[in-house]
Amino acid sequence: xxxxxxxxxxxxxxxxxxxxxxxxxxxxxxxxxxxxxxxxxxxxxxxxxxxxxxxxxxxxxxxxxxxxxxxxxxxxxxxxxxxxxxxxxxxxxxxxxxxxxxxxxxxxxxxxxxxxxxxxxxxxxxxxxxxxxxxxxxxxxxxxxxxxxxxxxxxxxxxxxxxxxxxxxxxxxxxxxxxxxxxxxxxxxxxxxxxxxxxxxxxxxxxxxxxxxxxxxxxxxxxxxxxxxxxxxxxxxxxxxxxxxxxxxxxxxxxxxxxxxxxxxxxxxxxxxxxxxxxxxxxxxxxxxxxxxxxxxxxxxxxxxxxxxxxxxxxxxxxx
Numbered sequence: 001x002x003x004x005x006x007x008x009x010x011x012x013x014x015x016x017x018x019x020x021x022x023x024x025x026x027x028x029x030x031x032x033x034x035x036x037x038x039x040x041x042x043x044x045x046x047x048x049x050x051x052x053x054x055x056x057x058x059x060x061x062x063x064x065x066x067x068x069x070x071x072x073x074x075x076x077x078x079x080x081x082x083x084x085x086x087x088x089x090x091x092x093x094x095x096x097x098x099x100x101x102x103x104x105x106x107x108x109x110x111x112x113x114x115x116x117x118x119x120x121x122x123x124x125x126x127x128x129x130x131x132x133x134x135x136x137x138x139x140x141x142x143x144x145x146x147x148x149x150x151x152x153x154x155x156x157x158x159x160x161x162x163x164x165x166x167x168x169x170x171x172x173x174x175x176x177x178x179x180x181x182x183x184x185x186x187x188x189x190x191x192x193x194x195x196x197x198x199x200x201x202x203x204x205x206x207x208x209x210x211x212x213x214x215x216x217x218x219x220x221x222x223x224x225x226x227x228x229x230x231x232x233x234x235x236x237x238x239x240x241x242x243x244x245x246x247x248x249x250x251x252x253x254x255x256x257x258x259x260x261x262x263x264x265x266x267x268x269x270x271x272x273x274x275x276x277x278x279x280x281x282x283x284x285x286x287x288x289x290x291x292x293x294x295x296x297x298x299x300x301x302x303x304x305x306x307x308x309x310x311x312x313x314x315x316x317x318x319x320x
Contacts, residue, residue: 001303003310007047014043017069032101033109033116037076039092045071045181048311052185052199054304055296060189061304063125067134067188070121071181074138077113078145078177080106085153114142126188134184137200141180148172155239159254163244170211171204178207182308198295205292206312212285213316215240216278219269231256231265241284245277285316 001009022034046068050061082088083096084106090096098106121135151169155161182203186196218233219242233240237257246253256268272278289312299305 001307003307003314006051006307007042007044010047010050011041011043013065014046014068014072015040017065018072021069028101029105029108029112032097032105033080033112035094035097035100035109036079036091037073037113039094041072041075041092043072044311045075045177048178048181048203048308049185051304051308051311052182052191052203053189055199055299055302055308056186056191056195057189058302058304064185064188066120066123067184070117070138071177071184073113073117073120074142075177077110077117078149080110080113082149085149121184124188127190130187130190134187137180137183137187141176144172144176148174148176152238156237158239161239161244163241163248166239166241166244167208170208174211175204175207178210179203195299198298202292202296202308202312205288205295206315209285209288209292209312210315212241212281212288213318215242216281216285217318219265219272220278230262231260231268234265234268235260241281242272242277245280246272246275249275249277251275251277282316289313289316 018034018037022030022038025031025034049064049068049071053060053064079091080097083091084098084103088096089099094100096106097109101109117138118135121138122131124131124134126134148169148171151165152173155165155169179200180203183196183200186199191199215233218240219231222230229235234243234253234256235258237254243253251271253268256264260268269278293309293312296305296308
């Protein structure tokens with residue numbers, strides 16, 4: 001099975017389980033909490049949970065489905081809260097939760113998903129104290145996500161953000177949930193400490209590469225293809241690897257913090273390409289994926305391991 005087939009199959013399984021668990025919500029808060037969850041998504045984090053489990057013990061992916069759902073619930077909770085902080089109106093083609101309801105309801109909806117994630121994780125059977133380790137790993141990831149989001153927000157008022165600071169922020173805001181996905185899948189399938197560490201770091205590196213690719217998609221991909229306003233990061237003055245690498249090469253992007261025409265964006269892309277910024281950012285993402293893929297070479301040869309490698313490659317080629 002190739003990666004796209006696997007992801008489509010897993011997406012269908014996850015969607016069916018979400019509908020079974022949440023399709024009967026009648027209370028308004030229940031509807032709000034599952035609004036984005038039921039609006040779709042690629043279900044990449046559940047796929048990583050299940051592949052990591054399968055890579056250490058063949059046939060264990062169905063057993064860890066509740067954990068896969070827990071990671072998707074956690075992801076959805078972070079999206080609801082992010083949308084509030086960013087003031088976004090749409091997500092996955094539907095109104096954001098705070099737009100459709102109100103901010104207090106959206107905050108509570110996110111909190112509900114956070115609690116339900118741990119409820120689902122508690123349903124998984126695992127060897128020894130695997131469940132306790134998995135719960136601890138998810139809890140630690142949630143703390144890191146909050147710290148990463150706060151770092152990202154603090155960068156908005158700073159002009160001296162460094163590349164190491166950016167990479168730390170990305171590791172916490174995006175990388176750690178992929179790290180937890182891979183680590184938890186491994187733990188619950190009975191993986192060794194060495195396998196868990198390798199898969200956790202694999203998830204971290206590939207998750208960081210995922211975010212860097214998002215930075216590139218923001219400016220390189222047209223709105224009709226990405227579903228987002230093109231160059232919104234540049235216009236909002238966000239500190240991404242693109243802006244930091246541009247500054248290193250003497251190009252200040254602060255003058256682009258305004259409404260930009262497509263011609264202006266295309267010219268900016270040409271300039272960034274000419275001075276090597278696009279190349280440097282792509283190489284950074286590719287290097288992270290390579291580090292992650294090298295780490296899991298210690299796992300037994302299997303279809304699941306190859307699919308994990310394919311996911312890393314997909315993360316840095318998607319979008320354009």
